[in-house]
Amino acid sequence: MSSMAFLKRSPWILHYDASSCNGCDIEVLACLTPLYDIERFGIINTGNPKHADILLITGGINEQNRPVVKNLYEQMPEPKVVVAIGACAATGGIFRECYNITGGVDKVIPVDVYVPGCAARPEQIIDGVVTALGILEEKRMKMTGEATRPAAGVGEER
Amino acid sequence: MQTLLFLILFPILVACLLLFVKRTTSRYAVVALSALAIGGASVYLLVRYASGGAVYFAASSEATDIVMVAIEMALALFIIVMGVKFRNYLAIALAVVQAALVVYLETTFAGSLHAANNLFVDQFSIIMALIIGIIGSLIAVYGVRYMETYHHHHPEVRDRQRMFFFVIFAFLAAMFGLVFSNNLMWVFFFWEVTTIASFVLIGYSETEEATTNAFRALVMNLLGGVAFVAALIFLAATGPTSGGVDLALVLASGDAAVILVPAVLIGFAGITKAALMPFSSWLLGAMVAPTPVSALLHSSTMVKAGVYILVRFAPVFAGTFAGLSVGLVGAVTFVVASAIAISRSDAKSVLAYSTIANLGLIAACAGVGTYMLVWAAILLIIFHAVAKSLLFLGTGAIEHRIGSRNIEDMEGLIVRMPKMAVMMFIGIAGMFLAPFGMLVSKWAAIEAFVQAPFGLVFIAILAYGSAVTVFFWAKWMGKLVAVTRGTERIEKGFLEEPWVPLYITTAIVILVVFLFPVISTALIEPYVFVIYGMTAHLAQANVAIMLLMISLLLILPISFSLFRKSAKRLPVYMGGRPATPELQFAGSLGMTREAQTQNYYLTGYFGEARLYWPGAVVCIVLILASWVFAGVAL
């Protein structure tokens, strides 16, 4: 089963705007359009954390959505990855000095991939998601106790 | 014959005894022992008479007839007195008319009011006797504890429990008498006794609402009673051709046109007693009575007497337009009552409408009256009596524990009262899901209607009605199984709740699924065969599949223990908003709000206000049509 690598071929995303200006969000949604068509990779935009593998998050995070982001992250079943899209999600971007902005997603939840840009381009976003898929696969293997080398030990059991 | 007499007379003895028993513990002992005796006697009846067809007993006695007439007059007087006391003149008028007609009947046709055999027993009577003897007794046992708690919760109601149980057991006696009587005069007598019993029991709490509803039930049932006497007069007048008041002779009479008139009139009595539209309001009103009354009279037995008489006359209705009209009354009632049930949130109201609907379905089968339909009708009678009584008993117990009988308040019952919730679950499943009985009967009815004349009309109605029933039952089930968090278990121990009758009834609901092929072969098919010369049954393959399904249903819950450990718990998705387990979240303006879920009641579409009158009007037209057809045929 493990050699089939299902997770890489069927990553479902959850897209959340954490106090973003919507610029990056529009680019994310552009990826879903026929022009870039990420469904050909099996990617579906589910609006439900319990169904999602990848959390695409934009924006710098403020006090209102800090608990929401945590809540969404916790509701996603393992294995999961977080892709922070755009400059705001990485560091807070141009809003970093604002009183309400926490300054980056990694201040609230662990981030696996950062996609730079303001706004990030669809090609970069897709690139980021593909990188995330690799990380996702690693996490899955760790979760099921497999190793990358045949002679490796038992690994973590669940 | 001794068994028959025992079943009719023993409950009367018990009734009289219970007039003197004051303490609940003694009452429980008396009722429980009597229940065992009555139940045992019913089973003995089954064993003794199941094979062999109808057996008739002369049981003739001048004294009996005189006593019956005397009691009928006394009851009429009782109604008049009550009518005067509560100023219900319609009841007085109807009682007077009925009594006058009885007097006319007795005096004018004194010679022709005898039947060769007054009592009889056949497979259909055995089935009815089992329902009365087992289910009825269980309800009586349940009633003892229930009434004690009832008076606890309602200290303002006068404690008339001795009278209550007297009437309950007198009622059981009357029901036995009804299903064992071959003499239609006797049937009428027992019929009237049940009417009075219903009247007294509905008005038990003596509130204004109860009294009004008791009178409504009385008036409507008296209307049926008047029709019944009119039928008797007609039968007595046409004695030679129609068979007189001997049921067996009437059913065997060669002159179809002559017996159609009394059939339609007695059918009308059946319609009023079974609360088919437009007479459904009395059954709704009867829900104010204590739950054992609703379970016993108004779902499993008394109202069954109405459809029982319709099914008895099914061979007369078959192939006639009058019968078709009567059948359509049932069908229309089925779909309209089921639709209205969607809009009700009071549990007893839902159960009442469902009862009315199912009685309508049975009446529809009886009205069209082919052999397959009679088979389906009897199946329906059995399964409905069993499942519905469980649901009423359960609702009563739940109401006493949580203080409400609103379905919305039953949310999360599986956490608060797990055993109760499971039993209700089984009861509701028994009402509409495969492989339980009601579904099997409905399935049989569909297959039967397809092969009947004008069956398509009924199938169309049945299709919509069936769809609608899924909706209101499933959403009730959903409320019961919602696993709410932060609620504690409030179910009490063995002595505080009436567990024994509940457990037994639940077991019966499951058992009849396993047993129904046997019941069909042993009891229903022979009965149908004798009347029609052919019979219907469920194909072997289907029986096997249904046994497979019920077995799966019993085995699957084991998987619960498999799931218990491994999974991690997550909170509910509340749009990302963190919430407590009780679904409280920080809402706008900093206020803590609680997310609440409520079922759809869709009152705008399915409400009583919208659907009742069209249904009632259609049924009135149909009833009148049936009279016209019967008259024209003559």
Add this chain to the structure above:
Amino acid sequence: MNWLWLIGAVLFLVLAPVAGGLIAGIDRKITARMQGRVGPPILQPFYDVGKLFEKERVVVTTAQNFYVLAYLVFIALSGAIFFAGGDLLLTVFAFTLAHVFLVLGAYAVHSPYSHIGAERELIQVMAYEPMIILVVVGFYMVTGSFFVDAIAAATVPAIAYLPGVFIGFAAILTIKLRKSPFDISTSHHAHQEIVKGITTEFSGSTLAQIEIAHWYENIFLLGLVYLFFAWNPVIAIIAVAVTYVAEIYIDNVTARVRWQAALKSGWLAAALGIANLAILSYMMIGGA
């Protein structure tokens, strides 16, 4: 003894998930092409289900897994009855039982979105139930039997006598396949309404089971379409394909309607079926 029924049932139980998944994949490919996209590979549904089984086991309440398992078991059983040549009416009622389990699973989690999804699923059931009973009755009227093996072996072209019933059935097929405009309870693709409706709180292997059950049911539904044309297997298969592509097309050109419209449409379809059957029965009485 004739073991054909067992072969039919076993073949269904084993092959239907495969066939159903492939059809789901082809569905997505065609949808994508209609939208001017490339679309996922045809085996994508299998990747999806495989991935779901690899996810962490999470629940809101352990009861939900029981209900979904019961749902899957009874869907498989119902389809097996159909392909074993069993009683069509029993099949329909067994499917209803299965759907009620799914609904109960959604109620059990006590979540707002799940709850609304469950209610809407029940409305869906209420919408299509009359029509599907009439389909069964229609087959009986034409072939004289309720049993699938007799209906499938019939030499009369059922479609010739039941055109209205077929159109009505096609209408509720949209409901059962969870396609626009009647996907009021949960939707297949990425469409979201009330989040994921009835499947909101299910994830991982539970969600996979629901998906597999959906495949089983789709094969049954296509089988039901086949029955209308069973007198000529070649034409029947073509008809099934055409119907399914038509459903995909309808899915793509319509937007979801409100539940009131879905309910009315389902019941209107049933009325159409009744009209067909009424004319048919009149003709049969006249001709017989």
